Structures are given as C-alpha cells and as structure tokens.
Amino acid sequence: MHEVSIAQSILDTAVAECLRADFRRINSISLRIGRSSGVNIPSLVTAFDIVKADTIAAGATLVCEEVPVRGHCLDCNSDFDAESELITSCPACNGARFRICGGRELDIMEIDVD
C-alpha cells in the first residue's frame, strides 16, 4: 500500500526541518491523520520503522492523532463529525445539502528533536 511513500515523505520533511534548525536527532514526530485521508495508521507506523533506519530519525516514534471527517449542513447549519465522507444525508436533520470540510488531513504538527 502507499504508506511506504508517505512514510518516506514524512521522514524527508522532518529530517529537513530538523537539520535546518541545527538539531541532530529526531525523537518523535506528531501527526494529524484524517479518517478519510486513506492512510492506515498501523501500516504507516510499520513503514516508518523501515524507512527511518540509518537516519537521524532511527530512534524516532510516530505519534498519530486520528481526526474525524467533518461536515457542515447547509439546511440546518449544524457542524457534525462522520465516520466517512460517503454519507448521503446530514445526521442532524437528514437533509441532503451538506459539505464535507475536513477528514483528509495528513499533517506533521511538531517534531521532538535534540
């Protein structure tokens, strides 16, 4: 699955930021991962453990926070959380006019470095 290439880009981004700020070692990387980002967290962690070998992140752990799919209903004006993007109606009023406005996040929030 595509978790290997995502793990690689997390690693590349974190290493670049670490070196840019003149640090030498990455201890942990905190991520926000949307429920509909298509990223499987256990697979991502496994993939990261493989790609981090022999880098300044060799001892680093991934701290993953999963965030729900977020929607906003144009009929009743409510904001809601959902299990997936593939809902067909607003959970509050059953209306069909709503927007999905979150849930695809794949963000690095912070890295812990020495």
Next chain:
Amino acid sequence: MKLRIVKRLLEANERIAEENRRLLRENGVFTINLMSAPGAGKTSLLVRTIEALMDKVSIGVIEGDITGTDDAERIDALGVPVVQLNTEGACHLDAGMIREALEDIPLGGIELLFIENVGNLVCPAEFNVGEDVKAMVLSVTEGDDKPLKYPLMFKESGVLVINKTDLLPHTDVDMDKIRRSALSINPGLRIFEVSCRTGTGLTEWTDYLGALSVGTGMY
C-alpha cells in the same frame, strides 16, 4: 525540544499536480487519468481507443506499472509516443512521478494524453496528478458489489467504463445494480458499457472523448 512545524503532506502532491496541470494546459493537452483494478482492461481500452482516434487526434501515453514494460510495448507498437514509469513497489502514481514523465513526452505535439495508473482499485484515487478527468474501468467479472465496497474511486472519477460486457452471459452480475450503486455515490458519473474484445460500445466512448476535448483543439 519540540519544533512546531505544521506541514501539510498531501498538499505537496497537490502543489505538484497543479504545476503539471498548468504545463499541460499551456500545451493544449487534455489529460485523462485511467484507473482500475489489475486486469480490468485499461491497456486494452487504450489500444482500442488509439486505433479509433489516432488518425484524427495526436495521442500520447504514460504507462504506470510497479515493474516491467509490457504495457508500454503494446502502446509503442501502435506508433504513438509512450513513456513507461516503474513505481518500484508503490501502488499508485503521484504527481511527482508524472512531472518526471512529462519531461520525456513531446507535449507540443500531443492533444490527448492518457495516464494508465497502476492496477489498484483503492490508492490511485487518492492522488491527483494534474489530469483533467479521472476515468475508471470496471470489468463485469469483478462483480456488481464493487462500487459500494470501493467507493472512493467511483466518487473521484468523472467517467466509468464498464468493460468485458461480452462475458456477461457467463456471470451473474446485475448491470443495473452497478449503475445504481455507482450513481448513488457519484450522481454526475458518465457511464459507458463496452467490450474491448468485440468492440461493442466503443463508438460512444470515443465520441465522448472527442466532445470532452472540444475547445482544446481536438478534431
């Protein structure tokens, strides 16, 4: 110590996809990202499409495969420009890979560019590569439960080509169920039923391609 950096990773792909899109538009290229499960008939559909359109439209192809050059050789035999991308294990094409492939394709001479994605019903749908439209192929032998089991690709695609209709007598699939469930996920989906073996339904598909690219200089 903690460094707060806040980097959006998928945005990196989006940014490159946007650059690709701009480059393709500037060159008057209309681009179709062709996706499906392994073996649904992407390359067969490309061969048929190229045979039907190559006298009227200049076509180019980027072939994405995990490994090997078989598909690119099938296209090369028709005499259209083709670049083979090997993803070395990755299960989808991303915008960065397409950016590299675009350097090897004579964009100025191409009106219609097909990108054949890696055979996979899930991951390719998550990555824009700079295409104008995503088209997916579903073969009837995969079963009529696929739209509801693998909804993302049906949701992201503008076009669904249902292939291998010549095999319908040998299956128990309900074509109506495929249509209904695909449209419930994506009401705007354009659906074609074809057989790349017999040629049935292919004229509607190639006519559609012609109409799609009106205004980009095709035809």
